[in-house]
Amino acid sequence: MWEKVKSFASEFFVTGDPMIYGADVSIVLVTLAIIVGLSYFKKWGWLWREWLTTVDHKKIGIMYIIASFIMLFRGGVDALLMRAQLAMPNMEFLAADHYNQVFTTHGVIMILFMAMPFMFGLFNVIVPLQIGARDVAYPFLNALSFWLFFSGAMLFNLSFVIGGSPDAGWLAYPPYSGLMHNPGVGQDFYIWGIQISGIGSLMTGINFIVTILKMRAPGMKLMKMPMFPWSVLSSCIAIIFSFPILTATLALLFLDRYAGAHFFTLDGGGNPMMYINLIWMWGHPEVYIIVLPAFGIFSEIVSTFAKKKLFGYKSMVFAMIIISVLSFLVWAHHFFTMGSGADVNAFFALTTMLIAIPTGVKVFNWLFTMFRGKITFETPMLWTIGFIPCFVTGGMTGVLLSVAPADFQFHNSYFLVAHFHHVIIGGVVFGYFAGLYYWWPKLFGFKLNERIGKWAFWLWNIGFYLCFMPQYVLGLMGMTRRVYTYGWDKGWWEMNLVSTIGAGFMGIAFLFQIWQIIYSVKHLKKDETGDPWNGRTLEWSIPSPAPLYNFATLPQVSDQDEWWEEKQRRANGQQVPAKPVLEPIHMPKNSGIPIVMSMCWFLAGFGFVFHWQWLTIPGLIGVVACMLVHSFNYNNDYYIPVDEITRTESELRKVTS
Amino acid sequence: MAQHETAHEESHGSLKTYSIGFLCSIVLTIIPIAIVLGGWFDGMVSKVVLMGAAALQFIVQLIFFMHLREEQKPRYNLMALILGIVILLIIVVGSMWIMLYNMVAV
Amino acid sequence: MAQRNVNHAGQVSPAELHSEDHGHPDMEEMRKFGFWIYLMTDIIIFGTLFATYIVLKGNTNGGPGPADLFQIGGIIVSTFILLISSYTSGLAVLAMHKGNRQALMRWLGVTALLGAAFIAMEVNEFIHLVGEGATLSTSAFLSAFYTLVGTHGLHVLVGLVWMIAIIIQLGKHGITPVTKRKVHIISLFWHFLDVVWIFVFTIVYLMGVS
Numbered sequence: 009m010w011e012k013v014k015s016f017a018s019e020f021f022v023t024g025d026p027m028i029y030g031a032d033v034s035i036v037l038v039t040l041a042i043i044v045g046l047s048y049f050k051k052w053g054w055l056w057r058e059w060l061t062t063v064d065h066k067k068i069g070i071m072y073i074i075a076s077f078i079m080l081f082r083g084g085v086d087a088l089l090m091r092a093q094l095a096m097p098n099m100e101f102l103a104a105d106h107y108n109q110v111f112t113t114h115g116v117i118m119i120l121f122m123a124m125p126f127m128f129g130l131f132n133v134i135v136p137l138q139i140g141a142r143d144v145a146y147p148f149l150n151a152l153s154f155w156l157f158f159s160g161a162m163l164f165n166l167s168f169v170i171g172g173s174p175d176a177g178w179l180a181y182p183p184y185s186g187l188m189h190n191p192g193v194g195q196d197f198y199i200w201g202i203q204i205s206g207i208g209s210l211m212t213g214i215n216f217i218v219t220i221l222k223m224r225a226p227g228m229k230l231m232k233m234p235m236f237p238w239s240v241l242s243s244c245i246a247i248i249f250s251f252p253i254l255t256a257t258l259a260l261l262f263l264d265r266y267a268g269a270h271f272f273t274l275d276g277g278g279n280p281m282m283y284i285n286l287i288w289m290w291g292h293p294e295v296y297i298i299v300l301p302a303f304g305i306f307s308e309i310v311s312t313f314a315k316k317k318l319f320g321y322k323s324m325v326f327a328m329i330i331i332s333v334l335s336f337l338v339w340a341h342h343f344f345t346m347g348s349g350a351d352v353n354a355f356f357a358l359t360t361m362l363i364a365i366p367t368g369v370k371v372f373n374w375l376f377t378m379f380r381g382k383i384t385f386e387t388p389m390l391w392t393i394g395f396i397p398c399f400v401t402g403g404m405t406g407v408l409l410s411v412a413p414a415d416f417q418f419h420n421s422y423f424l425v426a427h428f429h430h431v432i433i434g435g436v437v438f439g440y441f442a443g444l445y446y447w448w449p450k451l452f453g454f455k456l457n458e459r460i461g462k463w464a465f466w467l468w469n470i471g472f473y474l475c476f477m478p479q480y481v482l483g484l485m486g487m488t489r490r491v492y493t494y495g496w497d498k499g500w501w502e503m504n505l506v507s508t509i510g511a512g513f514m515g516i517a518f519l520f521q522i523w524q525i526i527y528s529v530k531h532l533k534k535d536e537t538g539d540p541w542n543g544r545t546l547e548w549s550i551p552s553p554a555p556l557y558n559f560a561t562l563p564q565v566s567d568q569d570e571w572w573e574e575k576q577r578r579a580n581g582q583q584v585p586a587k588p589v590l591e592p593i594h595m596p597k598n599s600g601i602p603i604v605m606s607m608c609w610f611l612a613g614f615g616f617v618f619h620w621q622w623l624t625i626p627g628l629i630g631v632v633a634c635m636l637v638h639s640f641n642y643n644n645d646y647y648i649p650v651d652e653i654t655r656t657e658s659e660l661r662k663v664t665s
Numbered sequence: 666m667a668q669h670e671t672a673h674e675e676s677h678g679s680l681k682t683y684s685i686g687f688l689c690s691i692v693l694t695i696i697p698i699a700i701v702l703g704g705w706f707d708g709m710v711s712k713v714v715l716m717g718a719a720a721l722q723f724i725v726q727l728i729f730f731m732h733l734r735e736e737q738k739p740r741y742n743l744m745a746l747i748l749g750i751v752i753l754l755i756i757v758v759g760s761m762w763i764m765l766y767n768m769v770a771v
Numbered sequence: 772m773a774q775r776n777v778n779h780a781g782q783v784s785p786a787e788l789h790s791e792d793h794g795h796p797d798m799e800e801m802r803k804f805g806f807w808i809y810l811m812t813d814i815i816i817f818g819t820l821f822a823t824y825i826v827l828k829g830n831t832n833g834g835p836g837p838a839d840l841f842q843i844g845g846i847i848v849s850t851f852i853l854l855i856s857s858y859t860s861g862l863a864v865l866a867m868h869k870g871n872r873q874a875l876m877r878w879l880g881v882t883a884l885l886g887a888a889f890i891a892m893e894v895n896e897f898i899h900l901v902g903e904g905a906t907l908s909t910s911a912f913l914s915a916f917y918t919l920v921g922t923h924g925l926h927v928l929v930g931l932v933w934m935i936a937i938i939i940q941l942g943k944h945g946i947t948p949v950t951k952r953k954v955h956i957i958s959l960f961w962h963f964l965d966v967v968w969i970f971v972f973t974i975v976y977l978m979g980v981s
Contacts, residue, residue: 145801210812218805221741248808249752252815260823263918268908270832271823271918277830277911285763286819289756333748336755340763349767632932639936642949680865687858694854697973698847701981711981719973723966730861730962742807749811753818760822 022172025106032169061598063147066554068154069132070451073444075158076126079117080518082165086114088515091475095508097496107492108175109194113168115178120202121161123298123432126440128157128212130301131240134447135216137547137554138234140225140563145218147596148644153208153215155606160205163613167197171617174198177490179287180261182272182280187265193617199262200613204606206255213247216240225546227565231325234545234569235318238325239304242332243297249336250293257286266616281346288339295432296335300328302439303370306392309446310374312541313389314381317569320373327366334363344415353412360410364403371400386541387461391442394469395434402430405480420490423483426476433472449540453552457528464520471513478503478510544572551660557593557648560657590654592647599644605634678732686729693722799952806956810963813926817967820922821974824915832910837979840905842896846976849892850968856885857965860958867954872946875954876938882961883934886927893924916975923967930960
C-alpha cells in the first residue's frame, strides 16, 4: 500500500529539481498564509460577497489585472531563467528538457495568461465608463469569463508542480506534442488550461461587441465614440472569429492524444502541417487582438496629454477595422518554409506587407496629434512616446521577415525572437502599462507616484534595447531559437551576455513598478477631482473610483470628446442643461454560479489530463447543472432605490467638490 | 432596464412564409439527392451543383426561418453574418489551397 | 468641478426624459443579438472542422473510404427528420406569437422528439460503422469524419436538453418576455443546426458517395 502511494506520488508530483521543491514549499506557505489571514481577520464572507461572486465590471477588471501581474511575474521569472542559462557558453544552469519547459511556459503565460487578462481587465474597467453605460451587456457572463480564465490559468500553472510542464513550444506543434513523442501529461495541461480560459475569452469577445454596439449613452453615435472602445470593438471582432479556430484545433490535438485519432500524427494518414496551418489562423489574429487595444490606449493618451483632438479620427477607425479583418489573411507567413509553393508564399508575403500600411497610418496620426500640442510628460505619455520608435523598428523588422525568400534565412532564428518581442513588448506591454498608469486614478482614486514611475520607465526601456537589439545580430549570426546552450567557438557569447544584462534591467524595472504601487498606497494622496489628467472622455466625468452604478443619470452625448467639450461649455458660461431626475437603477444580482461552474471545469480538465473518468464525469455534470440552475433562476436582478443613489452621490460629491 | 414593450411588434413570419420556406428546403434537398443517386453529373460539375443547392437552402432558411430580412437598421446581424461567412471561406478555401494544391513536397 | 453640483436637483423637460428612455437598451433584444454573435463563432468552429475534413478525407490509410462506408438511405431519412423539426420549431414560434401556450409547448415537444430521433439514428450509424471496423483511430479520414459529424450531433443533444428545460420553464412561467426570448433563441439555434447539417449532408455524405 505504502509503496503504491509512494510510486504514485513520485509520478504525480514533479520531483528531483531543487527549484521545484522550493516552489512547492512557497505555494504551500502562501496558500496557508492566505487561509490563516482570511480566517484571522474574518474576511471570508467579505471576500465571497464583494469579490468572488461579484458581477460588477470594475471589480472583475481589477481581478483580471491582479491575476495578470502575478502571471507577468511568473513569465518574467521564466524569461530570466532562460537568459541566465544563455548568458555564457556551455552553462549548466538548466538542463535541456527543463529549458524546453521554461520557454514553453514563458510563451504561453505571457500571451494567454498575462497579455489577454491584462487586456480584458482594461476592457472591463474602462469601456462601460467611456461609453456611458452602467455595466457590460451580460454581467453574469462577464464574471463567468473571468473565472474560466482563472481556472484555466491555475490548471496550466499546476503543471509546474504536478505531472510536469509542457515542453513543445508555445504553440505545441505536432508531431512533438503528439502522444508518440510526448507521452507525459504536460501537453494535456497545456490543452485544457488554454481551452478553458479560451472559452472565457470568446465570451468576453461577444460581451464587449454587444456592449459597444448596443449600450452606448444616448447621442453617442459610433463615429462619436472614443478611440479605445473602437479598438476594443475591432479586437473583439478578431476574437470572435479566431478563438473558435483555437478551440477546434486544440480539441483535435486532444483527440489525437486521448482517443487515438489521427489528425496530426505521423501514422494513420495524419498531417502535422494541418495543425500548423490551423493554429496560425488563430495565432496571427491573436497578436493583433492584443495589440489593437494598445493602439486605442495610445490614442486616448496622446490626445489627453497633447490637449488636442485626435488627428485623423476616421482614418484611425478605418485602419483598426481593416487590421482586424486583414489579420485573417496573413497566417501562412509563419510557415513560409513548409514548402507550400511560390504562389502561396507570394500571396501571403503581399498581404503581410499590406497590413503594415494601416499600422503606419496610425503612427502618423499620433505624431500629428502631438504636433503643436501642449504636451506634458507624465508617465502615461512617456510610455506612449517610448512606444512609437520601438514599435516602428519592430514593425520594420517584421516587414523584412515578410519577404518570403529572405524568411528562409531568418526563420526561427534569434532575428525572429527579437522581432516579436520588439512588437509585443514595445506595443502590447508598453501600451497596457500606459493604460494602467493613465486609468489607475479612475480605478482606485489616487495617482501612482511619478518619480518611481519614471525610474521604472527608463529601466524598462534601457533593459529592453539592451536585451533585444543584440538578438537581431545573433539571429543573423546563425543562432536559432530554442537552443539551450552553445559553445565558445560560435562567437555568440558577448551579444548573449549583453542581452542577459538587459533582461536583468527589465526584471529590476518590474520591481520598481511593484515598489511604485506600494509606495503610492502608503503615501496615498486622494484624487478629489475624478479628473486628474484633465481628460476628454466620459469616464473622467464621474467620481473615482466610480460608484457601483457608474452614472447616476445617463449622460447625453453630443460631441466626440464629450467631457472636454462639456468643460469648455461650462467655462464659457453656457447654461448647463438640467439633468433628469433620478430613477431607480436596474442592476444584476451577484452570483456564485460563475466561480462554482469554473471550478467544475477545472476538475473536469484535471480529470481529462490524468485520464481520471471518476473526476471528469462529475466535473462535466457539475458544469451542466450550473447552466441549468442559472437558466431556471428568474430572480437575478434588483433596483437600487432613488434615496440610496442620492445618498451615495452626495457622499461622493462631498469629496469631489 | 425598464420592461417596456416595443410599440411595433417585430414580425416573425406567418404560417405561409414558414411553409414556403419548408417546401423550398424539401425541393432543394431532393434535387441534390436525385443528382447523386441518378448520377446525372460527375466530377466538378456535380460538386458545383451540390454546393449551389446547399447555399440556396442556406439562404432560404435565413430568409424564411431566421427572418434575416426583417432586421431593423443598423443591420448588425447581417454584417456579422457576412463577415462570418467571409472568414469561414478564408479558413476552408485557404486551407485547401495551402494544404492540397501547393505542396512542393508531395 | 464645483459646477457639477449645480444641475443636480434641476428640473427635467419631457424631451430629456424621452431621450433618457432611449438609453435603456431592450435587454431581451440585446440577448438575442448576443446569441446571434455566438452562432457566428459556432460557424467558425464548424468551418475549422470542415476544413480539416476536406484536407484529410483522402487520407484513408488503406482503410475504407467514404464510398465504401456510407449508407445513404438512412442519412436521407435523418436529413428529412431534421428538416421537419426545423419547420416545427418555426411553428412553435408562430404559436407563441398567437399567445397559445399549449400549442407552443406541443410544437417544441414535437421538435425535441424529432431531434431525439435524429440523434438515435446517428448513434445507430456510428455503432454500425464501428461494427464494420471503421473507428476513430482507423485513419485520418475517419477521425475527421467522426469529429465533424459528432460535433454536430453533440450540438443537437445540447439543443435537446435545453429545449426540454425551456418547455418546463414555459409550464412554470407561461409566455413572458423572458421565456419568449428563450424560445426565439432555441428556435434560432435549431434552424442553425439544420443549416449546418445541410452542409454536412452535402459535403460529407453526398460528395462522399458520388
